[in-house]
Amino acid sequence: MWIYEKKLQYPVRVSTCNPKLAKYLIEQYGGADGELAAALRYLNQRYSIPDKVIGLLTDIGTEEFAHLEMIATMVYKLTKDATPEQLKEAGLDAHYVNHDNALFYNNAAGVPWTAAYIQAKGDPIADLYEDIAAEEKARATYQWIINMSDDPDLNDGLRFLREREIIHAQRFREAVEILKEERDRKKFF
């Protein structure tokens, strides 16, 4: 089971009320390479992967939920108390008429999240390569959002999340090495 912890993984701050940045950020909330897709991808794949890497998929999948909460916090803070007028200016008028100020699992273009974003081939190597690709795509998405953002506090949090993608990709690469069973253990330990 999962136990919720009443704190964020990282102290999230944003500088200004800026619904436009929230619109971009939603890509990492309900987009193809976002945090929801990541969490569900890994936590679903772990049932059909060799025992040696189940722990890793479980732990990275769990960390992704912490990142999902960070993205939600950023969106919440960027749009909190924003008027319908401000949301309209930010291009969130279509979102507003459907959801008011609620968050929703869709991407920056408003396309709702779909399970088609995540793969589970049942082949351990195919699935781990999918995970490595997902981490690199998420890293790239954070770069493009940082490029669009002039909010230094927001970028500080986004840089943390981007760095985590690098670490996750590293661990998934190591998982592939473990499954190859050809590592000269002496060389590494």
Added chain:
Amino acid sequence: MKQMPKEYYELLEQLQAVDFALVDLTLYLDTHPQDYQAIQQFNQLAQKRKHLKKQYETLYGPLQQYGNSYSNYPWNWDDTPWPWQV
């Protein structure tokens, strides 16, 4: 209007720092289960986080529930602020 004091943010960040090292070490140990030194560091930090958790919860209420934290009277699990509100 209820507002959290400066000390709250400082203690929270201390806890976040220790917990972050524990997360990163967890992922490392998932692929390096034989690294004795890393496991020693992990266990030392786990002890440190236990103390910090107690200190935090005494001042600001439970971090976890379902019985993983004690409760005051009245029930204080759902007291504000929630993580995204601070």
Added chain:
Amino acid sequence: MFTTRKQYHPYVSPFDPCHPICTKTYVTPPNLYIPFQPPNLPQFPLHEALKKGTLWKVFYDPYYGPYETAYKGDIQ
């Protein structure tokens, strides 16, 4: 050591209407160069590790946007 930024120079046609970007940059993150992390790599102090998003220095590869001034010490 390795570098985590690479450049290339795309072909520019006289019939490209947008102002040409003559040098394009892409990222090759540290994980590409470390096939399996060796033990006892240097770590950041705890508080710095949280701020940087990694406990191990070798993986630290920050990215700054065009609106930010990069801190000199952070550039690899």
